[in-house]
Amino acid sequence: MDINLFDCLSPIDYRYRSRTLAAILSENGFTRAKLEVEIALISALVNRKICPPEIAAEISVACAQVTTDEVYDEEGHIGHDIRALVNCIRNKVSDAAKPYIHMTATSFDISDTANALRYRRATEDVLIPSLIELERVLVDITMRESETVQIGRTHGQHAVPITFGFAMAGYVSRLGKSIIKLKELSAEITGKFSGAVGAYNASALFFKDPEAFEEEILDHLGLNPAEHSTQIVPPESVIRLFSEITVVSGIMANLADDMRHLQRTEIGEVGEEFGKDQVGSSTMPQKRNPIGFENVKSMWKLVVGRIATLFMDQISEHQRDLTNSASARANGEIIAYVHAMAQRLTKVMKKLRVDRANLERNLAMQSGLVLAEPLYILLASLGHPDAHEKVRTLTLQAQSERKTLQDIAQADPELDPYLKQMTDHQRAIISDPSLYTGIAAAKAFAIAERWSKRLLNTY
Amino acid sequence: MDINLFDCLSPIDYRYRSRTLAAILSENGFTRAKLEVEIALISALVNRKICPPEIAAEISVACAQVTTDEVYDEEGHIGHDIRALVNCIRNKVSDAAKPYIHMTATSFDISDTANALRYRRATEDVLIPSLIELERVLVDITMRESETVQIGRTHGQHAVPITFGFAMAGYVSRLGKSIIKLKELSAEITGKFSGAVGAYNASALFFKDPEAFEEEILDHLGLNPAEHSTQIVPPESVIRLFSEITVVSGIMANLADDMRHLQRTEIGEVGEEFGKDQVGSSTMPQKRNPIGFENVKSMWKLVVGRIATLFMDQISEHQRDLTNSASARANGEIIAYVHAMAQRLTKVMKKLRVDRANLERNLAMQSGLVLAEPLYILLASLGHPDAHEKVRTLTLQAQSERKTLQDIAQADPELDPYLKQMTDHQRAIISDPSLYTGIAAAKAFAIAERWSKRLLNTY
Amino acid sequence: MDINLFDCLSPIDYRYRSRTLAAILSENGFTRAKLEVEIALISALVNRKICPPEIAAEISVACAQVTTDEVYDEEGHIGHDIRALVNCIRNKVSDAAKPYIHMTATSFDISDTANALRYRRATEDVLIPSLIELERVLVDITMRESETVQIGRTHGQHAVPITFGFAMAGYVSRLGKSIIKLKELSAEITGKFSGAVGAYNASALFFKDPEAFEEEILDHLGLNPAEHSTQIVPPESVIRLFSEITVVSGIMANLADDMRHLQRTEIGEVGEEFGKDQVGSSTMPQKRNPIGFENVKSMWKLVVGRIATLFMDQISEHQRDLTNSASARANGEIIAYVHAMAQRLTKVMKKLRVDRANLERNLAMQSGLVLAEPLYILLASLGHPDAHEKVRTLTLQAQSERKTLQDIAQADPELDPYLKQMTDHQRAIISDPSLYTGIAAAKAFAIAERWSKRLLNTY
Amino acid sequence: MDINLFDCLSPIDYRYRSRTLAAILSENGFTRAKLEVEIALISALVNRKICPPEIAAEISVACAQVTTDEVYDEEGHIGHDIRALVNCIRNKVSDAAKPYIHMTATSFDISDTANALRYRRATEDVLIPSLIELERVLVDITMRESETVQIGRTHGQHAVPITFGFAMAGYVSRLGKSIIKLKELSAEITGKFSGAVGAYNASALFFKDPEAFEEEILDHLGLNPAEHSTQIVPPESVIRLFSEITVVSGIMANLADDMRHLQRTEIGEVGEEFGKDQVGSSTMPQKRNPIGFENVKSMWKLVVGRIATLFMDQISEHQRDLTNSASARANGEIIAYVHAMAQRLTKVMKKLRVDRANLERNLAMQSGLVLAEPLYILLASLGHPDAHEKVRTLTLQAQSERKTLQDIAQADPELDPYLKQMTDHQRAIISDPSLYTGIAAAKAFAIAERWSKRLLNTY
Secondary structure, three states: OEEEHHHOOOHHHHOOOOHHHHHHHOHHHHHHHHHHHHHHHHHHHHHOOOOOHHHHHHHHHHHHHOOHHHHHHHHHHHOOHHHHHHHHHHOOOOOOOHHHOOOOOOHHHHHHHHHHHHHHHHHHHHHHHHHHHHHHHHHHHHHHOOOOEEEEEEOOEEEEEEEHHHHHHHHHHHHHHHHHHHHHHHHOOEEOOOOOOOOOOOHHHOOOOHHHHHHHHHHOOOOEEOOOOOOOOOOHHHHHHHHHHHHHHHHHHHHHHHHHHHOOOOOOOEEEOOOOOOOOOOOOOOOOOOHHHHHHHHHHHHHHHHHHHHHHOOOOOOOOOOOOOOOHHHHHHHHHHHHHHHHHHHHHHHOEEEOHHHHHHHHHOOOOHHHHHHHHHHHHHOOOOOHHHHHHHHHHHHHHHOOOHHHHHHHOHHHHHHHHHOOHHHHHHOOOHHHOOOOHHHHHHHHHHHHHHHHHOOO | OEEEHHHOOOHHHHOOOOHHHHHHHOHHHHHHHHHHHHHHHHHHHHHOOOOOHHHHHHHHHHHHHOOHHHHHHHHHHHOOHHHHHHHHHHOOOOOOOHHHOOOOOOHHHHHHHHHHHHHHHHHHHHHHHHHHHHHHHHHHHHHHOOOOEEEEEEOOEEEEEEEHHHHHHHHHHHHHHHHHHHHHHHHOOEEOOOOOOOOOOOHHHOOOOHHHHHHHHHHOOOOEEOOOOOOOOOOHHHHHHHHHHHHHHHHHHHHHHHHHHHOOOOOOOEEEOOOOOOOOOOOOOOOOOOHHHHHHHHHHHHHHHHHHHHHHOOOOOOOOOOOOOOOHHHHHHHHHHHHHHHHHHHHHHHOEEEOHHHHHHHHHOOOOHHHHHHHHHHHHHOOOOOHHHHHHHHHHHHHHHOOOHHHHHHHOHHHHHHHHHOOHHHHHHOOOHHHOOOOHHHHHHHHHHHHHHHHHOOO | OEEEHHHOOOHHHHOOOOHHHHHHHOHHHHHHHHHHHHHHHHHHHHHOOOOOHHHHHHHHHHHHHOOHHHHHHHHHHHOOHHHHHHHHHHOOOOOOOHHHOOOOOOHHHHHHHHHHHHHHHHHHHHHHHHHHHHHHHHHHHHHHOOOOEEEEEEOOEEEEEEEHHHHHHHHHHHHHHHHHHHHHHHHOOEEOOOOOOOOOOOHHHOOOOHHHHHHHHHHOOOOEEOOOOOOOOOOHHHHHHHHHHHHHHHHHHHHHHHHHHHOOOOOOOEEEOOOOOOOOOOOOOOOOOOHHHHHHHHHHHHHHHHHHHHHHOOOOOOOOOOOOOOOHHHHHHHHHHHHHHHHHHHHHHHOEEEOHHHHHHHHHOOOOHHHHHHHHHHHHHOOOOOHHHHHHHHHHHHHHHOOOHHHHHHOOHHHHHHHHHOOHHHHHHOOOHHHOOOOHHHHHHHHHHHHHHHHHOOO | OEEEHHHOOOHHHHOOOOHHHHHHHOHHHHHHHHHHHHHHHHHHHHHOOOOOHHHHHHHHHHHHHOOHHHHHHHHHHHOOHHHHHHHHHHOOOOOOOHHHOOOOOOHHHHHHHHHHHHHHHHHHHHHHHHHHHHHHHHHHHHHHOOOOEEEEEEOOEEEEEEEHHHHHHHHHHHHHHHHHHHHHHHHOOEEOOOOOOOOOOOHHHOOOOHHHHHHHHHHOOOOEEOOOOOOOOOOHHHHHHHHHHHHHHHHHHHHHHHHHHHOOOOOOOEEEOOOOOOOOOOOOOOOOOOHHHHHHHHHHHHHHHHHHHHHHOOOOOOOOOOOOOOOHHHHHHHHHHHHHHHHHHHHHHHOEEEOHHHHHHHHHOOOOHHHHHHHHHHHHHOOOOOHHHHHHHHHHHHHHHOOOHHHHHHOOHHHHHHHHHOOHHHHHHOOOHHHOOOOHHHHHHHHHHHHHHHHHOOO
16 A cells, blocks of 8 residues: 555655665665565475475465455454464465475564564664764764864863864774674574474474474574563563664764754854755744754664663563563564764764864963863972862962963962973973863874775775 | 654554544644644734734645755755745745744744644544543443442552442542543643743844733634743643653553453452453463553553753753753644543443452452451451451451451451441441441442532433 | 661661651551541531540540550550551540541541541642742743843753743742642542441441441541542552652652752852851862752652652552552652752742843844744744745855845845834834843732732742 | 651651662762762773872762762752762862862763763672572472472363472563563663763763773673763663563562462462561451562552553653753662562562472362363364364263263263373373473473573572
8 A cells, every 4th residue: 555655644654755774764665675585484394395395486486475455454354463364375386385384383483583573674784874974074073173172161161172173082992892782683684483382382293392393494684582481471671772863863863963062053062064055944044953963862862762662662571561562563664763972973074074273262262261170280290289279269360360370370479389390291281272182182093094904904 | 754654663652552542642743733823923913913914824734835845955954944934934925924024033942932832732632532532431330330249459468348339430430530630731831922031132133012912822823821831831830741741541450450460360360351352461361461551550650750950951051951852842742542441441341341249259269358348447447456456366366267257357256246236237247248338328329429420421 | 776877778767858748648647647547437426426535535645645656566466457456545535435436437448538638738738839839930930030131041052042940930820830730639649437348248238328327437637538449449549649749749840950950060150058167068169060950850850750650559449459558658868859849949040140241242143043934034024925935045144255134134125115114113123132021020020029919929 | 868667658768678789778878979989080090091000099088988979969959969969079179179170061962971880880780780689589489399299270271280389480481581671671771971962972071982982981880882872871671671670570579470360269289487576457356468579569559550661761852951850860769679689589589488288189179170171182183173173071060970080081982082081191191180290390490401401590
């Protein structure tokens, strides 16, 4: 059944749609994955010489012809989704083939395994590559701006200087680590073929080694079985994967938020290149709104809400209840939103313009008050009995006399003996904020290089 | 653009779709609502004799021809959704009409007002009627089963008896109250026409009474203005409505959970009529799974997760940020899920079969131990110095001797004087659990009648 | 048992403690409230001439002597909290009094009613007054700053001007409305005295009109009964109250966030007066961190998380399960956090310093680009065929030529005929951003006055 | 300051208090951890021969004397918590020692590192051992009941049989895996000593290798540094740990829920041994309420709500904001609740009584309908053209004729040829549900043995 795209309710369908992900995570994608599992079962039966290869071929051809539309039609009659799928396959094969279809399987051997397949592929083949693409852009910015001095900010207040690349390096490191975790957790997603309650009741009717049979089926799909399953695989491996997906969305939202604020009119340290024809506002043509960053933050809020649902779905009574029938169907949306976040953020970060003039202006804003920290620390280390309090008083004096902290400090006779004991390098630093960046530049570069080697060269 | 329904990712689109709601809450519905707001603006300009009626007619015709597809195309060029909509209207009218379109409006005068319109209509025209339909079914069951004795359960343990109708009456009362609240909160949803930052900067260029002008526009749409707005209406009225929508979904989930458990094989007090061809399980043909009730519970878990997102969207910086650009788009899904819950629950409750034999069997299960409460209370009221402890000992004795509590009590010489002081009615009650139902039947009936009058006759 | 305050784990106990709230919401407060309910039951029995007044007096005296410590000791022996409380009262009275204690009551007649009492009192007697105190401060600032021009900000970007008081008026309006809602929802909190499963099984043994008896008991406590209860009152009225408490915390968090950002070093429009000895940072003595506002935002994040738990507690199986035994105990913390937010915010808002120099500097920052909106709107209204696009081009020109928009506009011959058609007032506005504030000042004042009358004079 | 325990608001303080955890996670525990970090700094200075060992000894002695009470007093004066702590130490040492205290450190070098220390210790020293204790109990039950046949349940309906031990083995496996994860994630918690904005600005004034200096300090505490930090360590490692803590709480809640339902009056397969004096209900002395299991489920609902707060705290602007000042303080409560869950669940599972009579009664309840699955599967495998539909019809016939499925099947001539082809073992299975348990017993035992070796012997 076809519908107009804009008759959809969900923005993930009509607005943030990814064709690649839809191929995996849509209902059609689910049907295809379930058919793959049914075929994997047949393949295992062939390997065990139970099902003749030509029958297997016949079933494969039949599976290729099954459409979601006809499965839904059949479900409309009999009220059961997997039985409907099985009927659709059966209707397309000879009587000789019928007994092998779905043999010893229970519905969730198929559904849960198909979902494992989908979540792994969506993560490994689509989500992670989009995150690596973002990582690549962040690595580039980090290297390019590793020495660009920027005032560091805590509590929204000027603190002491860093470099722009150093701030970016934090995201390179956090995102890189999360990608590694996603890979690990995705590989832990398991399938199952243990029957209606997990005890291999049906398959043990035929096989002495039903666990080995399960492994053979899943092996065709590149999956491992759960150590123990009921009608369903234990929910934890999926929850862990989606928790990390939520984590990575938080990293992107944090970056987006930082950029959004650095783009404030008064700060203006970064900007997004606007298209020549792009309209910022319907009535205020001068505006350059950070809508890309806002959109990323917004999707994160959706994702955070959804993880609660996954945690609630962790509880399934006895050998399973089906109180996740609707909620688990929506899991794919989470991957899709986080993928859309990665793509949007990559796009705007690629166009990110760093405004050096504003960076310098902002650094200079507080007339050296950002040097209070090194001054206090050096005084304390040189034995000043109450350095923190002394410097606090000097900063108040500098503010009321509208002088730089350097000037006030140099004019204060009490400090004279301490200043004389400082090294040249130390004296230079307390005269020029742009020198007080610690190891920001070198560390930024090293982190970018490390993750570039670790992630980008291997994918 | 058309797509195959099953290429959708979101179950709200491919599986739990409501055509009526989609007309309101889909992106096409949003476009139509925004156009209605643009037309309401023109109507207000006509009333003030600023815009000639024939121009208004021309614009109306133009608006009727605008499609979401073309708006998205235009947005693809200029990167702004409302300006794209405005351009699409402008392209369809004469130069003389152009100046009136969107006059003094800012984007969110249109979008927020359109959303207010959509949320109200979806709630009042679709959601509430579906809840009233459910209420009607619950009222019927309550009346029909008002005298059907059922063991009451607390902690999953047999407590003292009620009637099945009395349990249902609780849901009639809770659902009824929530419907009233939904009506009230829906009526509180406001629109706005106060410009880019809420101070009527633009409209005050032309009108001495821009607040009156705002009221005139919104009056065409049946909406009230917010007392104060920024670029957007204050978020609270929408949050309150969606909180109540979450509340009503919780009431339905609670009912579904109760039914689910009463349908357990061992309890068997209710059942859902199965279609003759319906399949319970793909491998266990004997099963009658409560999939309708499970589905309702599952959707509730989705809804609970989403309310967190709405609370997070409450914070918008200064005169607004757009960090709800994606998340607010998903609000409509919440209404759609709760509507689907109401429809599903109505359907299964209509088919609900109450199994009297099992009700009686379960009531009799504990051999009168459920009479421990009236026995203890009557003994205490008659001055027994330690009635609770005495009855606790009797129940242990009844269990170990496998006798009914009545027999044990009557054989206990210590209790003799107290039993003699009881009224006939009191003595009858402690001999027959089915008499110990308090005012369950009468109260159930009264509640059903009250809500029937209050809600069902007036809608 | 006494403990060192700092051996507590919960910040609500060791750091954000309110003595007034603790009297109501602590475990000692709960004990007192439960005893009040037991006494209300006795009073109703006296009114019905069942219990002699002197016995009632004896029980009252006994109740006054019960301590939580002894109740917990007794619970340690018998494993049931309310039975322990009842035993503690019984141990302090004559045998003649014993039968009246807890007569016909079930545990949750006492607990749920006691909680209703506590939530109402905490809300009405402590939380709402603290919110009104905040409202008072906001009303004052609104009036004082109603004409203080401030650049409006959307997306963190300069939009068009408002006044500082106008921005505050938005919070006056939102907070005021939420206070009204809190009052209404608090009054809807109900108690119950309907016995173990809600059907008045026990009380109907003695009374023909058990619902009237319930009303009489609750009337002593100023509470209404639920229309229908099971072992517990329906959870919705509590959820609605706590949802609104979450809403009001969001309003405060939004205000705190706005102030936090306005206090950024580069913006500097507001500041919190610092104590002479106050330390901003342990190493950066120059800093003035908005820790009060940050703290308010932080508590909001706690509150938002907790509302999910309340929604999850809405589901209780059949006539009740006790899967809220721990979670419902934590509800009081939510009120306590929101009360702490109100107090903290009141304190910092009272000290709020508005920096007029920075307000003016920021308004002037964009050299009149904020006038793009009125220019475009006036041009459009005067028939310019493509005003939005024209003004967008002018702003780009103004930026590249580093001129004011006014100068660029006046030098553009294409605009000449339109400028001539404008009124003097309109021409004035497009030359001076501080005139383009719509009705901000008047509206701010009117809102402040309205809420001052509505709320502040009546409490 | 001492308070009465029951003047606390938070149940984690007055009711679910753990002395061991309070020593780590209370505010006093936090003070001690911060002092440990200050001492680790001094030790590193000693190793670098900057601070003389005797001075270090003097500072250690001083630190041991600092109390939270005096720190709070000092904070009351100066409004900054870490500076207050530093002042308290300084006041207790000679002038010669003062310069070394807090040297080059920023507040969050101390706080974040102290929290890392606390979360690791609370997890590794208290939470994990309590989970292993639970695992031990589950392993014992699994082994003991590995062959106890139980009907498997899906959708609350009888499915096909398992063994009780097999069901338990699922929890052994899930809990075991989560313990392993907790250990891994706990070891990933990092500290920091990189100064006010993470660039080692202050320490680079003195050291050429500030990253090595950071490592030396953290090494004294058994912690690793973050690869990159700002004023704070990246939040992800803490979120990951708490996500897994939420996961393990879900596993316990799932187990508790299963037990709760198996304890239903009608099912009665398990029970908790009641103390001789224990009261089940204040008015219904016969009741045996599963309050332990309910309590575990309830705490889980608290925990799920809190994880949202942690995800919200993931976003911190630029080099940090402090909008987690209150919320992060509540993190410890999560560990405390999950620890309380583990202890409670261990206690009730130790007392768990499995009721074999009821297990057998329930298994027999459906007169062999649970054998529909093997019958259908065997028929299908033997070439019956429509086995699923055939067996579905037979079950309807069995129900209407009130016969066992076995009898109906054997009497059906259509099935005769198929029955004859079955092996003896297959024929036995379709006559006796208790034989149809697949490999449940063996698998249960194997899993218990595996985890016993993997976890229990090594801790």
